[in-house]
Amino acid sequence: DFPDAVGSAMGFLRPDARHGSLATARRAAWLCVCLQANAALDRIVLVTRHGEREQLWKHHSTLEEQDVLTDYEGGPPLTPQGARHLEDVGRALRSRYVRNNCSAELCLQGPFGSGGPASQSQLRVESSGLARSLQSAEAFHRGFLLPEEVPTSIFSRSDEEDRLLRAYTKCPTHSRRLEEWHASEEFVAKEKSTEDLRRQLSIAARMPASPLKDFWNVYDTLQVAARANRPMVSNSDLAEAGRLAAWLESRKFGQKLAGGLCGGPLLAEVARRLTDGEPGDASPRVVHYSAHYPTLLCLLSTLGVAVDSGFESDAWLQERILAPGSVLAFELSAGASPQVRMRYWDSLHAEDLNMDHSWHWLDLRLPCPGGICSPGDFRSLAAELAPTDVASWCKVCANSFTGTCHCDGGDCGAARAAGAEVEPSSEGGTAYGALVIAALVGGLLGLISGVAASRMGLIHFSDPSAHKELEEVHTGNGFGSAIGAQNEESGNGRC
Numbered sequence: 001d002f003p004d005a006v007g008s009a010m011g012f013l014r015p016d017a018r019h020g021s022l023a024t025a026r027r028a029a030w031l032c033v034c035l036q037a038n039a040a041l042d043r044i045v046l047v048t049r050h051g052e053r054e055q056l057w058k059h060h061s062t063l064e065e066q067d068v069l070t071d072y073e074g075g076p077p078l079t080p081q082g083a084r085h086l087e088d089v090g091r092a093l094r095s096r097y098v099r100n101n102c103s104a105e106l107c108l109q110g111p112f113g114s115g116g117p118a119s120q121s122q123l124r125v126e127s128s129g130l131a132r133s134l135q136s137a138e139a140f141h142r143g144f145l146l147p148e149e150v151p152t153s154i155f156s157r158s159d160e161e162d163r164l165l166r167a168y169t170k171c172p173t174h175s176r177r178l179e180e181w182h183a184s185e186e187f188v189a190k191e192k193s194t195e196d197l198r199r200q201l202s203i204a205a206r207m208p209a210s211p212l213k214d215f216w217n218v219y220d221t222l223q224v225a226a227r228a229n230r231p232m233v234s235n236s237d238l239a240e241a242g243r244l245a246a247w248l249e250s251r252k253f254g255q256k257l258a259g260g261l262c263g264g265p266l267l268a269e270v271a272r273r274l275t276d277g278e279p280g281d282a283s284p285r286v287v288h289y290s291a292h293y294p295t296l297l298c299l300l301s302t303l304g305v306a307v308d309s310g311f312e313s314d315a316w317l318q319e320r321i322l323a324p325g326s327v328l329a330f331e332l333s334a335g336a337s338p339q340v341r342m343r344y345w346d347s348l349h350a351e352d353l354n355m356d357h358s359w360h361w362l363d364l365r366l367p368c369p370g371g372i373c374s375p376g377d378f379r380s381l382a383a384e385l386a387p388t389d390v391a392s393w394c395k396v397c398a399n400s401f402t403g404t405c406h407c408d409g410g411d412c413g414a415a416r417a418a419g420a421e422v423e424p425s426s427e428g429g430t431a432y433g434a435l436v437i438a439a440l441v442g443g444l445l446g447l448i449s450g451v452a453a454s455r456m457g458l459i460h461f462s463d464p465s466a467h468k469e470l471e472e473v474h475t476g477n478g479f480g481s482a483i484g485a486q487n488e489e490s491g492n493g494r495c
Helices: 002-013 022-038 080-097 131-144 172-182 185-193 195-204 212-227 235-252 260-275 293-302 312-318 375-385 390-397 403-408 412-417 433-448 464-475 477-490
Strands: 041-049 056-058 065-067 123-127 286-291 327-333 340-345 362-364
Touching: 041 080, 041 131, 041 260, 041 293, 056 212, 080 131, 123 131, 131 286, 172 185, 172 235, 172 260, 172 390, 185 195, 185 212, 195 212, 195 235, 212 235, 235 293, 235 312, 260 286, 260 293, 260 327, 260 375, 260 390, 286 293, 293 327, 390 403
Parallel strands: 041 286, 123 286
Antiparallel strands: 041 327, 056 065, 327 340, 340 362
16 A cells, blocks of 8 residues: 555654554655656656637737637636636646556656655746636646645746747738638638538628638637537537638648747747756656647647648548647656657546546657657757747747847847847746836935946846946945935934
8 A cells, every 4th residue: 555655654754653663664665766766757748728718809810819708808718617627637637647546657757756746846837828828727737736735836928928839929921821821722712612601600600701711710609609508500510610610720830831930939948848857857847838729739730740741640630629628748758768759638528537548648750760759859850840049930930029029130238228128038938127127226226326327227137247237336335325324314224
């Protein structure tokens, strides 16, 4: 009885506890060592789609969104059903990767993989900055972590600067390709052949007749209504609408139109998270990105898994939109010859913990021999398929409007002097340090009556010279005198 043995080991340290014999403690320690030695996965990276949400509207080429019903800050939120489903997904993945339920080849190394609490160093969670993905991350980890554990931190960035999980909304090159595709023979023929179906579905959705390029909005209206038990069409008509929407979206984010434009930055980050650490080191065992179905499609197409890849095995991508709560997993095995595998689960029936979900996971090929990569090959692959840095992505996407691209494409010094938030952090997020330092500098100038004001501009935390300048200010005679004068004026000797 493994849990009882662990309890007995703890009892050995606490003489008043039950089953507290030295022999039992030794047995528990032996079990822990054996379990660690046999753990099959060194670490995993999970990319998930958010859960069911309220309705939204999406532009056909820029892919910008608008909340149809409430103009909710951060976009439409999860529904209660969506939150419950994501909690079930988290619980199912804990069962997949954590003892005592995981199968031998899928158990994670480390204390968390052995069923212990997850420390902040073992788990890294990031989300896009929209309500539905942030809520999904929180719900997911309610199921993935033990009830008594401290909630994990969820890191994010402003949506305007998110090229990691929402690059597909910030790439004019991709938007231009979509506009060109809408005029292509393939698209025009599909539009003509589906004219009657789209008219009937638009009427049912109480919307004007929809051109094919805007059909996703009709489908979303029908789908959201059906999930809320307010169906507007029959199940068969909804399935047909789903197939047409999947045809549209799988090509929109396929190899030909998207490629590495919208999935490259995330692939580079996945490769870094999987391969930068040494086996068994203290870097996170689990990295989770809470995102959107285009995020998953973009990442897959960057890796060559797309409806237009030429492989019959990828045809499933045009059968239905990736379901809410879908999971794309990158698993790095432990041992002398570690390997990276990519797998997908649609998360359907996640609430049934008695079901053997392993049958529902798809093994997807990576562009390496046998569809499986060594860590070194995966790292090289990411460098080959993804833009190497922010400036490269900005250039290939023709993006000159986000802060990071404005800086990397021009004069960062001028942008910084103007007070712009311009530098990306190491995680690819917006650097808010400029704003914090602006306030700090303003406070210092008020305290020291202009000491060093002529030398200090807007300073960024990541600039080593800024630290040196501040140190010089702090240690200079003027700083101490100014603080003393301020204390005397305020009458507070401990200021």
